[in-house]
Amino acid sequence: MTKAQEICTVHLGSSTLDDDYTLYEDGQVRHYYDQNMYSHSHEDWLKAQTLSDDIKKKLLNKCPEELKEKTKTLLYTQYN
Numbered sequence: 001m002t003k004a005q006e007i008c009t010v011h012l013g014s015s016t017l018d019d020d021y022t023l024y025e026d027g028q029v030r031h032y033y034d035q036n037m038y039s040h041s042h043e044d045w046l047k048a049q050t051l052s053d054d055i056k057k058k059l060l061n062k063c064p065e066e067l068k069e070k071t072k073t074l075l076y077t078q079y080n
């Protein structure tokens with residue numbers, strides 16, 4: 001089984017707390033984040049369709065310009 005191709009990683013965190021989303025072509029999203037300064041390095045695997053509209057907008061705004069169309073398609077397409 002081959003691993004899905006990574007599209008991009010977007011950093012939504014602050015200077016002290018991670019909040020990173022890595023988008024993959026198969027609709028999977030790796031969310032790597034810190035809950036607070038004492039609880040860090042958490043990882044969740046999500047489906048793009050389960051992300052809130054607010055998070056989707058932030059990801060689209062921060063992704064590189066050359067990847068915006070691909071990212072938009074991923075975020076707003078239903079995957080099984």
